[in-house]
Amino acid sequence: MRKKFLEVLERAAKFLELTREDLVALLSADDEESIALFHLADKTRARFVGDEIHLRGIIEFSNHCARNCSYCGLRKDNLEVARYRMPPWEIIESAGAAAALGCRTIVLQSGEEGYYSGEMLAGIIRAIKKDNDVAITLSVGDRSRQDYTLFRKAGADRYLLKHETSDPRLFARLRPGTFLEERLERQRWLSELGYQVGSGNMVGLPGQTLETLADDILLFRRMGIEMAGIGPFIPSSRTPLAGEAGGTLAMTLKTLAVARLAMPRAHLPATTSAATIDPLGRVKVLQCGANVIMPNMTPAKYREDYAIYPGKIGLNDTPEESYARAVMDVEKSGRRVGAGYGHTLQHEKSC
Ligand code: 5AD
Ligand code: SF4
Structure with a gap:
């Protein structure tokens, strides 16, 4: 092992502040160094967030999108996608079914568009909260501050708004018409x-x-991020990045492990994209610092059309099957399903 790597790993083991250079040293781990890195990330996960794996049921309620992100299969210019929008009653019913299966968090995700007004989404949130003992995470992209306020008042607990990349020039190229600084401003509002x-x-x-x-990773920390979804980029056909190489599981595992060392208390999900590029991806990620799984609770008839990238796992599964697979992966990892809402510690109270 390189002297520099060992020295940084020792500092990480003592939870000392890691610099950008330190993070790069860890991220450049070779195979042997990776084993030590993963071991420390797993130990850090166990110590700070324990052995529970939180199951957050995700409902992909609409695949319409007004954006043209160059990496995403749902981009507006992809005319081959059969677009759908679930009606409010069906979203509410799917959330109830997910709660009945055991999900203590419901994640509502869609493309970025204006069809569902602030009031409409707020009504859906209220209806889900009224009938189910669940936390709600929203993942509906860039909206107005007024909408974010409405959703919060209606009972939304968490919001997922990925920065995707911390390189402002790359961000502007990948997400035409939008800028990293605006995304971060929205994270501050939230x-x-x-x-x-x-x-x-x-x-x-x-x-x-x-x-x-x-x-x-430094940006997650600077923004006080409580949850970070780290997954490989998977090139998607009919997008400008279709011919690119894509991310590897090895690099994803290293990034996740380093994120765990830099943010010991954060919630880090085993992303569907990691499970998509390797059949054992989800279990491997759970052994490198992750503590959340997001089983797909979208009704089976819509799943195929939420085609962000090709080969997405579970397209033929029902919500029951997706939940059962998640529980199986928890058991394979020798851990247990989280009993509570899985809030971050400073928010651990009833919903
Ligand atoms: N590969 C991997 N992840 C992707 N996402 C979008 N397109 C891809 C892709 N080609 C992720 C982004 C986005 C979320 C909805 O899906 O991180 O935030
Ligand atoms: Fe739309 Fe999100 Fe895909 Fe961008 S990443 S095209 S905002 S669904």
């Missing part, structure tokens, strides 16, 4: 409104370096 804020990035984006990944 924090001010009392949400638990989640972010995330993709590993293996074209033009990304180890320094970019180190900056991604």
